[in-house]
Amino acid sequence: MNILLIGSNGAMGQAVLQLVNRSKTDQVVLALQSEEETNPNLPIFNDFEALDAYVSKEHPVIDVVIDFSSATLSESVVNFSNKYHLPLVLATTGQSADVEQLIFDTAKTIPIINTHNTSIGVNVMQKALQLLTEYLYPLDYDIEIIEKHHRFKKDAPSGTAKMLFDSIQSQVNEPLHIQAGREGFYAARPHNEVGMHAIRSGNIVGEHTVIFANNNEEIEITHRANNRSLFAQGALKAAAYLTQAEPGLYDMSDVLDL
Ligand SMILES: NC(=O)C1=CN([C@@H]2O[C@H](COP(=O)(O)OP(=O)(O)OC[C@H]3O[C@@H](n4cnc5c(N)ncnc54)[C@H](OP(=O)(O)O)[C@@H]3O)[C@@H](O)[C@H]2O)C=CC1
């Protein structure tokens, strides 16, 4: 696969590059990042205007776009992919509702995976959460989500925490309310509240815990990422899937056949 990588000098961009460098079949053929860098083997651009000018003039062969950058770029990433009819793995988190709508609309013309977590573990954990919620929520168990990330993470709560919440909500027939952290004095928590707590500290790659608890017992389910290669591997799997896909909005359960 010929990949256009957005966010190539970031932590995830570097993880993707490392993985692709070991591959015999995949290569990053173009990159976009904020830092100026000259690489004789890889054209690197700092903004979409320059990238667009190059692509419209040189017509490089690009099979797929992988984006691990910033939500501030997502609109441009989606519009660029659409302009050149390129499948898009949008792995960046923190998009606004307007951009989510743009992604939804654009998926009518190109294949898109918009996922906040490309790891196998988190995507299987979602299935486990659906089962736990189905049995435990009606029995009055409280549900709380805790996510922990490195000190550089810009968005909170994490995209994965929101995805886990959506999995829980999908099994409940009443609207759940996200309580983002707590401070001060409260009445007893309502049953339909889901506490969401974001910890930012040091070098933590990414950890998500969901607690189900009643007066007598507690179930905790945790996914812990020990390094970033699992996210890069998932993104490459998603990219390969999209190169064979019709236009549409897909998720990792399609890729992983869950
Ligand atoms: N879906 C998944 O499985 C995963 C998703 N993520 C998400 O991926 C995104 C990136 O994460 P991570 O790599 O850790 O973050 P980093 O901050 O390390 O990397 C982001 C990169 O994007 C670049 N960038 C930001 N704004 C611009 C811009 N306007 N123009 C060009 N380049 C820009 C940054 O440059 P600079 O630093 O100079 O601003 C940086 O190189 C986050 O949204 C994160 O939540 C992360 C891991 C897994």
Ligand SMILES: O=C(O)C1=N[C@H](C(=O)O)C[C@H](O)C1
């Ligand atoms: O910013 C990160 O690092 C991560 N972001 C994703 C998220 O917001 O859920 C996924 C992963 O936990 C790492």
